Amino acid sequence: MIVRRLEPRDLDEVVSRVQRQLSNDAHRNHLLSPTFSAEQFADALRHASDQVWIAEERGAVVGHIYGALLESPEYGHGAWIGPDGASFDNGEVLAELYAEAGLNWIDHGALEHYAWVFDEADDTAPWYELGFARMHLRGVLALGERRAHQLPPGYSLRLGGTDDLPLAIELDEVLDMAQKTGPSFSLFLEHASRPEELLEALEDVEVHYYVVEHASQGVAQCLTFPLEARRGSFAQTLHVSAVVVKPEHEHRGVAQALIDHALNDALDAGFTHVETNWRVTNRRAANFWLRYGFRTTYVRLHRTIGSG
Numbered sequence: 141m142i143v144r145r146l147e148p149r150d151l152d153e154v155v156s157r158v159q160r161q162l163s164n165d166a167h168r169n170h171l172l173s174p175t176f177s178a179e180q181f182a183d184a185l186r187h188a189s190d191q192v193w194i195a196e197e198r199g200a201v202v203g204h205i206y207g208a209l210l211e212s213p214e215y216g217h218g219a220w221i222g223p224d225g226a227s228f229d230n231g232e233v234l235a236e237l238y239a240e241a242g243l244n245w246i247d248h249g250a251l252e253h254y255a256w257v258f259d260e261a262d263d264t265a266p267w268y269e270l271g272f273a274r275m276h277l278r279g280v281l282a283l284g285e286r287r288a289h290q291l292p293p294g295y296s297l298r299l300g301g302t303d304d305l306p307l308a309i310e311l312d313e314v315l316d317m318a319q320k321t322g323p324s325f326s327l328f329l330e331h332a333s334r335p336e337e338l339l340e341a342l343e344d345v346e347v348h349y350y351v352v353e354h355a356s357q358g359v360a361q362c363l364t365f366p367l368e369a370r371r372g373s374f375a376q377t378l379h380v381s382a383v384v385v386k387p388e389h390e391h392r393g394v395a396q397a398l399i400d401h402a403l404n405d406a407l408d409a410g411f412t413h414v415e416t417n418w419r420v421t422n423r424r425a426a427n428f429w430l431r432y433g434f435r436t437t438y439v440r441l442h443r444t445i446g447s448g
């Protein structure tokens with residue numbers, strides 16, 4: 141087996157491998173969209189060709205890998221592999237591809253490696269063998285009927301805006317604390333969003349900022365926005381994030397009523413699906429989303445080079 145950079149002659153084969161893979165994912169989980177544009181994907185590969193590695197055995201393509209190199213305060217200097225970013229005939233092929241591509245990422249300073257993988261044992265096992273571990277889950281819900289949970293007495297809901305920046309900062313810190321607490325222990329990377337980022341979100345006309353109040357004080361929030369087009373997600377998908385309830389207001393059904401409200405708005409606006417992500421170690425969040433009806437599609441696996 142040899143591992144080498146993508147060449148124009150490989151394009152058709154890589155496109156059809158990824159098309160087969162995503163269509164198989166969508167077949168196994170109806171919360172994944174089967175829509176796939178071969179031309180668009182071929183274009184994306186062409187643009188990134190110096191970062192796409194191919195495994196070849198006896199003249200045939202047996203796998204590929206592509207990781208986008210990105211730097212962020214929260215996730216460090218990393219290489220990011222999407223659900224369409226790797227295909228391999230078996231675990232040996234993935235190991236060879238990762239050895240080659242990973243070395244290049246490390247040479248670029250990217251020591252955090254992330255991969256979205258279909259969340260089934262056979263799909264994740266080859267990555268676990270390479271030292272990857274579960275980090276985030278992607279949960280999806282198909283919108284069907286209106287939801288009817290009401291806020292408890294004394295609570296009210298409103299749409300927020302830029303005037304709510306201090307509240308958004310305060311609730312972001314609550315979220316940050318929740319992530320730092322065990323068993324998440326997300327201690328050493330920056331988690332709190334920067335005020336400029338929060339303001340940018342509040343200014344964005346596509347972002348809805350929902351605020352729950354109690355005694356004229358903001359006590360809970362969530363943000364929603366239309367998800368940008370991506371392979372595997374349905375075209376009309378709303379993303380829900382930054383769901384936070386202040387600790388003294390938890391366990392009263394506030395979050396459930398808040399999300400009901402946001403999803404009813406989404407239904408009215410023509411969205412068909414909703415997505416969110418949670419950290420696997422955030423047990424309360426995981427319980428909340430699964431109990432609400434979200435089901436997992438992909439799991440984000442993570443490996444830090446130098447930690448084992």
Ligand SMILES: CC(C)(COP(=O)(O)OP(=O)(O)OC[C@H]1O[C@@H](n2cnc3c(N)ncnc32)[C@H](O)[C@@H]1OP(=O)(O)O)[C@@H](O)C(=O)NCCC(=O)NCCS
Binds near residue numbers: 384393
């Ligand atoms: C996750 C989170 C948003 C849930 O908020 P919440 O308002 O407590 O959620 P709900 O009240 O709707 O449901 C939570 C629990 O209260 C229970 N509950 C709901 N209404 C209740 C009521 N009237 N009486 C008693 N219990 C009730 C629910 O059954 C649920 O129980 P469980 O945790 O044992 O499954 C909140 O814990 C939080 O902000 N966590 C920190 C930030 C965070 O992690 N956010 C998620 C990021 S992905």
